[in-house]
Amino acid sequence: MGVLFGTDGIRGRANFYPVTPEMALLVGKAVGRHFATASSRRVVLGKDTRLSGYMLENAVTAGLLGAGMDVLEVGPMPTPAVARLVRSFAGCCGIMITASHNPAEDNGIKIFDADGFKLSEKESDAVEALIFDEKSGTFGVEPAKIGKARRIDDARGRYIEFAKNSIRDRSRAGMKMVLDCANGAAYSIAPAIFRELGAEVVEIGVSPDGYNINCGCGAICTQKMCATVRECGADCGIALDGDADRVIFCDAEGNVVDGDRIIGMVALDYKKRGKLARDAVVVTSMSNLGLHRAMREAGIDVIVTGVGDHLVIEAMREYHCNVGGEQAGHVIFMDYVTTGDGIITALHVLKLMCETGKTLRELSSFMTAFPQETVNIPVAEKRPLAEMAHLQKALASLKEELGARGRAVVRYSGTENKLRILVEAENETDAKKYAALVADAVKRDMEL
Numbered sequence: 244m245g246v247l248f249g250t251d252g253i254r255g256r257a258n259f260y261p262v263t264p265e266m267a268l269l270v271g272k273a274v275g276r277h278f279a280t281a282s283s284r285r286v287v288l289g290k291d292t293r294l295s296g297y298m299l300e301n302a303v304t305a306g307l308l309g310a311g312m313d314v315l316e317v318g319p320m321p322t323p324a325v326a327r328l329v330r331s332f333a334g335c336c337g338i339m340i341t342a343s344h345n346p347a348e349d350n351g352i353k354i355f356d357a358d359g360f361k362l363s364e365k366e367s368d369a370v371e372a373l374i375f376d377e378k379s380g381t382f383g384v385e386p387a388k389i390g391k392a393r394r395i396d397d398a399r400g401r402y403i404e405f406a407k408n409s410i411r412d413r414s415r416a417g418m419k420m421v422l423d424c425a426n427g428a429a430y431s432i433a434p435a436i437f438r439e440l441g442a443e444v445v446e447i448g449v450s451p452d453g454y455n456i457n458c459g460c461g462a463i464c465t466q467k468m469c470a471t472v473r474e475c476g477a478d479c480g481i482a483l484d485g486d487a488d489r490v491i492f493c494d495a496e497g498n499v500v501d502g503d504r505i506i507g508m509v510a511l512d513y514k515k516r517g518k519l520a521r522d523a524v525v526v527t528s529m530s531n532l533g534l535h536r537a538m539r540e541a542g543i544d545v546i547v548t549g550v551g552d553h554l555v556i557e558a559m560r561e562y563h564c565n566v567g568g569e570q571a572g573h574v575i576f577m578d579y580v581t582t583g584d585g586i587i588t589a590l591h592v593l594k595l596m597c598e599t600g601k602t603l604r605e606l607s608s609f610m611t612a613f614p615q616e617t618v619n620i621p622v623a624e625k626r627p628l629a630e631m632a633h634l635q636k637a638l639a640s641l642k643e644e645l646g647a648r649g650r651a652v653v654r655y656s657g658t659e660n661k662l663r664i665l666v667e668a669e670n671e672t673d674a675k676k677y678a679a680l681v682a683d684a685v686k687r688d689m690e691l
Contacts, residue, residue: 247374248367250551250657254342254351257295262350264302266374270352271306272382273373274336275390277366279311281335281357284390286312287328289320290340291428291486294453295350299340303352304392311384313391317398319451321429321487323584324402326359331401341428341486344463345658347454359581360560361553399432406436406586409579410594416441418593419477423468425461426451427485433586442593445475448482457484462491462572462585469497478596479603483585488552489572490585492592494604502572503534504607505592509574510543510566511609512595518565519543520577525558525567527551528652532667537610550654552583613649614671616678618664620685625655625662637684641666641677649673651681 247253247261253270255262274286286307290296296319304314315332317325322339329337335357342349354362354370362370373379383389415437422437422444424430430449437444447467448460460467462484472480472493480493492500506524513519523544526534530547538545546562548554552573559567559577568574573583580587596603628634634653641651649668656663662685666678 247371251343251553252351252353252361254345254349254658256348257293257350258298262295262299262352264298267299267302267352268306269374269379270338270370271303271308272310272379273306273370273376274338274354275307275310275312276373276382277370278335283333283335283357284312285315285332285334287315287317287325287332287334287337288340289317289322289325289328289337289428291342292319292426292430292451292453292456293342293347293350296340299350299352303338303340308390308392309383311388311390314393315395315398316392317395319428319431320398320402321432321483321584321586322353323488323580323582323587324398324432326355326582327402327405327580328398329355329357329359331405332395339486343486343488343658344457344461344484347456347458351658355582360556361582363557403432403436403439406590407440409576409587410590415593415597418597419443419445419475420593421445421447421468421471421475421477421480423448423460423462423465423480423482424487425457425483425485426455427457427461427483427487429483429487429586433483433487436586436590440590445471445477447471461485462489465491465493465499469493469499473497479593481585481589484572487585488583489569490574490588491572492589492603494607495602496604498604500603500607501570502568502574503531503570503612504610505572505574505588506530506566506568507534507537507610508595508606509576509591510538511541512599513566514541514543520563520565523562523564525555525562525564527555527569529665530570531610531612531615532650533610533612551657556582613667613669614674615665615667616671616674617666618678618682619656620662620664620682620689622655622660622662622689625660626689628653628655631685631688633684633687634681637681641681645673645677649677651677653681653685
């Protein structure tokens with residue numbers, strides 16, 4: 244992995260390196276050079292609702308045009324919609340300007356290939372090398388080959404029809420839901436999809452102002468969704484994140500239903516109907532041990548990857564699996580999409596509820612979750628974990644004392660300057676105890 248591209252593209256504080264208009268211009272030029280030999284010269288460009296999106300959109304567009312690419316601007320659009328529209332418009336690639344679940348002051352750039360998949364590490368490294376190429380600043384095509392940019396008015400409608408057509412029984416008449424769009428990219432498109440299917444939709448997080456994306460709402464802050472579900476007597480709640488590639492649910496009682504439970508309930512249904520490819524699911528190291536236990540008892544293999552939905556997708560493609568995702572809400576239905584898609588996931592969960600006649604609480608009760616305790620520690624630098632003596636001693640002690648009854652996952656965030664600690668144990672007391680011990684060890688190593 245290069246210095247610019249983290250676990251999910253380029254990301255950081257807007258208007259500060261590396262998320263500057265100057266860098267965005269170079270990204271546009273580099274992407275244009277990388278895909279210069281492609282049969283198509285169309286690039287689909289979308290963004291979420293952050294104010295800085297205008298600045299970066301114009302800079303990326305300028306770089307692409309100067310590299311001879313034609314830019315199809317779709318405006319505020321979910322990340323998975325951009326991935327889909329690349330294929331719909333026969334583009335050579337897609338670019339999404341977003342920082343996903345991060346606060347409004349951040350922004351970033353995600354890149355998709357012609358098939359709608361996130362760039363592989365090899366391709367990301369190739370683009371990054373072009374960004375830092377000494378010729379990048381002066382690179383440009385002849386005047387007659389400069390590209391054209393145009394707004395695509397029907398992009399929204401194309402994705403709406405694709406999403407609805409991903410489920411056979413399209414009617415959701417009589418179903419009442421709370422839909423939290425995080426004041427993000429799906430603020431307009433998501434309510435339209437569910438309403439067109441006949442559902443009664445109670446909207447929150449649908450008034451973006453450039454500053455309020457993910458602020459007290461959405462998949463990272465579900466309290467408002469849960470409370471609203473209880474207040475209005477809805478069947479369930481659906482909370483998307485800022486670019487709608489992930490989703491968290493709650494049942495009618497306001498209990499949160501995360502990605503692990505969604506993956507598990509879908510896998511069990513697919514296996515029952517003979518649709519689960521290889522009788523396996525793909526998850527990350529952050530998934531709950533309770534999910535592993537429930538899948539094992541159902542005869543379903545669990546393939547584990549590192550953290551990041553791109554790693555899940557790569558494993559799904561390698562092992563030919565059709566269901567996978569992350570506890571945080573990235574769920575991939577590979578039969579339909581090429582990346583995490585909160586709207587598609589929600590549609591298929593609602594379909595499962597309708598077909599089985601079961602509530603979300605009933606469907607999600609297949610597993611007993613191990614208590615998890617998470618700690619996020621801001622760091623100035625990302626020191627190699629193996630060189631942190633106090634941390635390694637704490638991890639060895641935890642492993643010796645808990646054995647198979649618990650575990651710890653310590654990693655650096657790929658999108659923020661934070662060290663993330665997750666401790667899982669059979670009881671909450673142990674989870675909290677060992678999370679505190681590991682966090683204290685990290686702080687001593689970091690001298691915080």
